[in-house]
Amino acid sequence: MSNNPVIIELKNISKSFDGEQILKSIDLEIHDKEFVTFLGPSGCGKTTTLRIIGGFETPDEGDVYFLGKQINKLPPHKRQLNTVFQKYALFPHLDVYENVAFGLRLSKTPEPEIAKRVHEMLAMVNLEGYDARRVDLLSGGQQQRVAIARALVNRPKVLLLDEPLGALDLKLRKEMQIELKKIQKRLGITFIYVTHDQEEALTMSDRIVVMNGGVIQQIGTPQDIYNEPANAFTADFIGESNILPGVMHEDFLVSFAGKKHKCIDKGFEKDEKVDIVIRPEDIKFGKPTENVMCGVVSNVTFKGVHYEMTVSPRGGKVAPALMEVPENGAYGKLPIPKNGDFEFEGWYTKRVGGHKVEENSAIYKNAPHILYAHWTMYGERAGSYTEKEGYEQGETYKISFESPETDESFSDISCENGVYCTLPTPEARDGYRFAGWFTKMNGGKMAAEGAHLLEYEDHTLYAHFTPVQEGAAVSHKVELDPDGIPVWIAQSTEATPVGTYVGLYVEPENIQVMHKSGWNFSSVEKSDEENGDVK
Amino acid sequence: MNIKAKWASYPYIIWMILFTIIPLAMIVYFAFTDSDGGFSFANIQQSAAHIPTLVKSIYLAAISTVVCLVLAYPFAYYISRKSYSKQKMMVMLVMLPMWMNFLLRTHALSALIEDNGVINTLLMKIGLEPIQMINTQGAVVFGMVYNYLPYMIMPLYSIMTKIDGRTVEAAADLGANALQTHRRLILPMSMPGIISGITMVFVPSVSTFVISGLLGGSDNYLIGDIISAQMLGSAYNLNYGSATSLLLMLVVLVTMIIFNSMDSEDTEGMLA
Numbered sequence: 001m002s003n004n005p006v007i008i009e010l011k012n013i014s015k016s017f018d019g020e021q022i023l024k025s026i027d028l029e030i031h032d033k034e035f036v037t038f039l040g041p042s043g044c045g046k047t048t049t050l051r052i053i054g055g056f057e058t059p060d061e062g063d064v065y066f067l068g069k070q071i072n073k074l075p076p077h078k079r080q081l082n083t084v085f086q087k088y089a090l091f092p093h094l095d096v097y098e099n100v101a102f103g104l105r106l107s108k109t110p111e112p113e114i115a116k117r118v119h120e121m122l123a124m125v126n127l128e129g130y131d132a133r134r135v136d137l138l139s140g141g142q143q144q145r146v147a148i149a150r151a152l153v154n155r156p157k158v159l160l161l162d163e164p165l166g167a168l169d170l171k172l173r174k175e176m177q178i179e180l181k182k183i184q185k186r187l188g189i190t191f192i193y194v195t196h197d198q199e200e201a202l203t204m205s206d207r208i209v210v211m212n213g214g215v216i217q218q219i220g221t222p223q224d225i226y227n228e229p230a231n232a233f234t235a236d237f238i239g240e241s242n243i244l245p246g247v248m249h250e251d252f253l254v255s256f257a258g259k260k261h262k263c264i265d266k267g268f269e270k271d272e273k274v275d276i277v278i279r280p281e282d283i284k285f286g287k288p289t290e291n292v293m294c295g296v297v298s299n300v301t302f303k304g305v306h307y308e309m310t311v312s313p314r315g316g317k318v319a320p321a322l323m324e325v326p327e328n329g330a331y332g333k334l335p336i337p338k339n340g341d342f343e344f345e346g347w348y349t350k351r352v353g354g355h356k357v358e359e360n361s362a363i364y365k366n367a368p369h370i371l372y373a374h375w376t377m378y379g380e381r382a383g384s385y386t387e388k389e390g391y392e393q394g395e396t397y398k399i400s401f402e403s404p405e406t407d408e409s410f411s412d413i414s415c416e417n418g419v420y421c422t423l424p425t426p427e428a429r430d431g432y433r434f435a436g437w438f439t440k441m442n443g444g445k446m447a448a449e450g451a452h453l454l455e456y457e458d459h460t461l462y463a464h465f466t467p468v469q470e471g472a473a474v475s476h477k478v479e480l481d482p483d484g485i486p487v488w489i490a491q492s493t494e495a496t497p498v499g500t501y502v503g504l505y506v507e508p509e510n511i512q513v514m515h516k517s518g519w520n521f522s523s524v525e526k527s528d529e530e531n532g533d534v535k
Numbered sequence: 536m537n538i539k540a541k542w543a544s545y546p547y548i549i550w551m552i553l554f555t556i557i558p559l560a561m562i563v564y565f566a567f568t569d570s571d572g573g574f575s576f577a578n579i580q581q582s583a584a585h586i587p588t589l590v591k592s593i594y595l596a597a598i599s600t601v602v603c604l605v606l607a608y609p610f611a612y613y614i615s616r617k618s619y620s621k622q623k624m625m626v627m628l629v630m631l632p633m634w635m636n637f638l639l640r641t642h643a644l645s646a647l648i649e650d651n652g653v654i655n656t657l658l659m660k661i662g663l664e665p666i667q668m669i670n671t672q673g674a675v676v677f678g679m680v681y682n683y684l685p686y687m688i689m690p691l692y693s694i695m696t697k698i699d700g701r702t703v704e705a706a707a708d709l710g711a712n713a714l715q716t717h718r719r720l721i722l723p724m725s726m727p728g729i730i731s732g733i734t735m736v737f738v739p740s741v742s743t744f745v746i747s748g749l750l751g752g753s754d755n756y757l758i759g760d761i762i763s764a765q766m767l768g769s770a771y772n773l774n775y776g777s778a779t780s781l782l783l784m785l786v787v788l789v790t791m792i793i794f795n796s797m798d799s800e801d802t803e804g805m806l807a
Contacts, residue, residue, distance in 0.1 A: 054708065055707075056704055056707075075707065075712075076704065076707040076708050077707045077708070077709075077710045077711055077712050082708055082709065083704075083705070083708045085701050085704070085705055085708075086701070087701065089699060089701035089702045089704065089705040090702070090705075091702055091705070091706075091720060091724075092702075092724070093720075093723045093724050093726075102706070102709050102711075102719070103709035103710050105719075106709060106710045106711050106715055106719075107710060150705075150709065151708075151709075154709065154710065
């Protein structure tokens with residue numbers, strides 16, 4: 001496509017509304033006869049870019065060129081392009097024929113010519129015989145066709161389409177996608193298409209412009225964008241993908257999910273933190289061994305051509321728990337969930353990434369929230385608690401308690417298998433709250449239920465108390481979610497039953513390593529809103 | 536119709552019978568009877584003498600309606616394209632004079648334009664000749680426009696806010712400049728508002744007697760003044776007054792039919 005001349009060029013376009021920057025220096029060339037799609041979530045600036053090309057907005061900075069001529073200030077009615085609007089924007093007081101004829105009447109086209117061209121267009125969009133129908137009585141799909149005919153009857157050099165299929169049902173959408181592509185090929189004109197639907201973009205486009213936050217993330221053919229995403233945003237927005245943090249140790253060697261993997265990427269700094277993308281269809285199931293990532297198939301969905309399977313470290317043995325924490329206080333003892341073959345790594349503030357929450361540390365940001373269990377995928381390391389040096393499985397160990405600040409006394413208890421069992425809770429004095437059992441009178445390590453016996457020497461645990469701060473009576477609920485990461489999505493033409501323990505095999509060339517983009521995974525929503533930025 | 540809606544409508548139906556249908560029947564009865572209660576065409580024939588006054592009433596009401604339309608149309612379009620909060624503000628300003636009593640406003644106007652009123656006193660103070668303003672046709676038209684302008688703005692504004700901004704953009708996109716967009720899109724789409732605005736200004740204007748009475752003087756007696764004199768005033772004659780009222784109603788009815796037929800037809804060619 002790039003051998004065709006450039007028809008529209010955007011240079012350094014910036015635009016703000018009410019002090020909020022919508023576009024940040026956009027540069028783009030669109031070639032003649034090209035089908036270009038602006039793809040991105042709601043509010044990414046795609047509709048604003050289209051409206052600047054259409055002349056409905058003027059850029060704050062930068063220039064718009066049409067066939068080499070700067071057209072920044074040219075009003076829409078003088079531009080050689082037409083628009084198919086979101087929700088069609090048909091003229092309700094005119095019938096189908098007059099709607100389509102609107103542009104031709106303005107250009108003083110002779111009546112026989114108008115009739116010929118209108119009927120030609122109506123035939124092209126399969127609306128023959130609808131001339132005298134009222135537009136507000138047509139179905140969504142028919143209104144859409146009228147809108148397309150109305151825009152194309154003027155024979156524009158460029159057609160702008162603003163989420164034109166957003167209001168149609170799935171089947172009609174698919175039909176219209178094919179039809180639009182056909183029309184574009186037949187007329188040989190440029191289509192600039194705006195959508196938030198990645199599948200639509202992949203199906204129809206010659207080139208896709210992926211946008212987010214007013215910035216172009218990537219420009220490329222559908223194949224490029226899918227196979228070689230430039231960053232984690234594109235990878236996540238286009239298609240299903242498994243994205244997780246990793247570390248690039250050296251060229252062709254990356255570690256993620258607790259394992260080292262060969263890959264074909266290079267040129268990163270030593271031990272650079274990176275994002276890893278693996279497409280679901282590139283994951284093959286095999287025998288679980290110590291050298292590969294392992295997991296349990298937790299969900300199987302039939303997707304028509306293939307099955308989509310979720311592989312997770314979830315063992316289902318730990319239910320979500322609620323715990324109450326005083327305001328301005330700290331996390332008390334956090335339970336240690338057990339999960340079959342997976343090793344618990346810690347509680348985190350986010351499902352992916354986030355801060356690790358240490359026991360007895362201050363409440364993160366003082367906000368009520370959910371803590372997520374993170375798991376590592378060492379499949380063959382079940383029962384690792386008992387492998388801890390010095391402790392024997394089945395053996396019991398005696399613990400005694402001291403609560404120096406109260407008069408309570410606790411008798412000694414025995415704990416099995418080298419982990420702490422249920423620990424008693426001493427009553428706190430007024431103005432103090434119980435902070436936990438520690439291995440020393442002052443300082444020391446905290447002993448929590450389910451944790452390893454710390455430096456066991458027939459030892460005594462000491463109750464620690466902390467003063468309760470002024471106005472600290474309110475409790476926050478902290479929800480504990482034991483579903484861990486990573487959760488893998490894999491695709492295959494054959495279904496693997498739920499509960500199967502599998503090893504995950506990925507070819508080195510299918511491991512995409514990307515620089516950290518500073519973009520936050522958890523903030524992305526694949527929006528299905530049909531509304532753009534039009535007021 | 537469901538049962539509940541039917542029952543709920545009864546109070547107004549009774550109201551309508553008491554205050555619309557029975558009085559109308561009485562007017563018809565009086566119009567066709569003489570003072571003794573016998574059937575007679577005499578009242579109708581007599582009231583035909585007021586046709587010149589009726590024509591003048593229609594003429595002045597028509598001028599007022601046109602002035603209102605010319606003033607209100609661009610303004611209504613302007614506010615309909617503003618943000619919601621600005622629209623509320625503007626609409627409140629439009630409605631503000633309506634919070635004052637109608638009679639009081641008209642009296643205030645007359646105090647302003649009297650021979651010895653505020654304006655003429657000011658003119659004389661700066662050494663200019665006083666101007667004859669009150670008791671002219673102009674004063675009557677001014678009074679009508681002043682009082683009824685909001686009735687033109689409101690229906691126009693409410694229909695224009697329903698015009699989707701995207702259709703205006705679509706017209707521009709298809710090559711229409713501002714003028715063409717108005718002629719081919721906004722005007723035809725606001726036609727229902729224009730019709731109801733015209734009705735709401737023309738009907739009270741053609742039958743007014745307060746405005747013409749206070750601002751028009753004896754030279755500008757309108758049909759409403761005649762009816763009022765016959766019904767309440769010096770020339771008390773119920774039968775005669777009823778007949779004249781009936782004549783006026785007929786005129787209003789015909790006007791309404793004409794306007795409403797304009798609405799349902801293809802209005803584009805008619806007004807463009």
